[in-house]
Amino acid sequence: GGGRQSQDRRVADLTAENEKLKQLATLHSELAQENQQTISELQHWRQEQERSVETEAEKQRVAEQHRAAVMEQENKKLLAELQQWRAEQERQQQRRQRVDSSSQTDMSGNTVEKPQSSQAGASGEPEKAEPRQGRAEDGLRIALTNQSTSTDELHEAISSVEALVNEAKRELAVRRLRDRRSAYEQLHEALERNAEGQLASALCAARRAGLDSQDMSKAEEKLEQLRALTHEQREKKALHERRAKAKEQAFLFVKRDDVGALVDLLEDLPEEIRWRDWRDHAGRTLIRCAQDLRSHAVQQYLAPLQTPRRNSKPLALELTVDNGSLAAPGEFRPESLAQQAGDTGTTPDTPRRESPASTPLQELTAIDEDVPDEDLTEDELAELRKQAFRSVVQDDAASLQEVFRRVPQDIWSSWYNKAGRDLLTLCEERGSSEAYSVVAKALDLVVEREREIFEEREAVWVLFPGELQPRRASVLEDTPKKNQEVLLEFWDGEEPPTLIDRCMVAKST
16 A cells, blocks of 8 residues: 555656646747747848938938039029129229220320220239229219119119118217217216316217216206315315225225334324224224224324324214214114204195104213312222213213213223223113213214205105114205205105105215
8 A cells, every 4th residue: 555655646746747847848939939039020120220221321322412412503603693793893894994084084185094904804813802982982973974874773873872871870870879878977987076177078078979968967067066166165175085085095904904004194194184083884993993803013003192182073973962862973873863953834735754853962061171180099080980880871961971070081081891891882882872972072072963965866865763774765856954854755665755854864875
């Protein structure tokens, strides 16, 4: 029984192996067929590629033949046109010679001989091309003087001259436009520089270029104003320009720590220009700016020159009192632009913006300019120093004035608190307007803001109380110093022209 079972298992195994062999044979035959099919497809693809290459080569040959035929036709056409042009030139030359010979006949009947164009052509020398203007004019003259000229030839000669004239007119228009643009730029540059000689020459150039009278009217008015200046006004204007230029250069030299250039600049200044009062956009003097920028060479030069001075009038800093507040040096506040001026009549139909109610600051009591006679001890000075800083924090102007009456300016101006702030800086940080007015007046930093004249179409800033961002506007009519309100048109929005109090209007430059 056991042998029978083993034989059955071997038979089953052999049967399974036979089935596997059959499957493998089937797969082998399928693979052979697929390989044969792939080989045939590959051969077919190669044949197609060869045929496509031959087709492309044939197409290129055909295209080249076509281009060659086209070029040959164009060459023939150009040759025909060239021959026609040469024949036309010869005819024109013969006509010109006939006209010249007929016009140059002398009294004895002899004629002046002219070389024939045919001889020049026979010698092989090329004729020089005449200018276009000469050819057009000569052709028209020949056509007019020759009785055998046809209507078409006369029309062609006239058309050539008209084309030349039109081209000349276009060139003239372009040059005039270029001259007007240059004159316009020179005129506005002269207006910005405010120079009389340059403005006069720019006006002459503008008149020659034919600028509009509207563009030149403002320049003419400015020139008349400059010519109407007296000798003192001219000197004052020149001094102002020199002061502004010197101030800009001085702070630039401080920034560069160029003590040599700064010495040359300051020593060359006249006595009327008080450079010690100069302050930059941050309200810093020259030496303070040198300290902040660590310009050591400039500090060593300026330190002995920065002596305390009394009764000096600053030239460049403005501070205006309004609503009980003061604008600190270098700070631009809308409420610091208020001024007191006379009221003028206004049109009832024109809307107006009411200015904020202006309350005058308490009248400042004059500080004695003489050095106090009393001798203060160290303890008394320390106590007065504390009282001064306490008065600034509390914005107590009366108490601060009392300290200034007892302590010389060269002492209290050098006081600093534990944070390194002097009295003026602490007033700015704390916003103590009353105390700031006392300190600023004692240091000769307060000047009255001058009433300005506003011209028509001038760009200005309008600063409303409580708004940080000013608004741009244009002046609609000339406003003299006596007028308290200015008629403005805002750039943004759709508001009608509005009368604005001049305390809220500032020039943009």
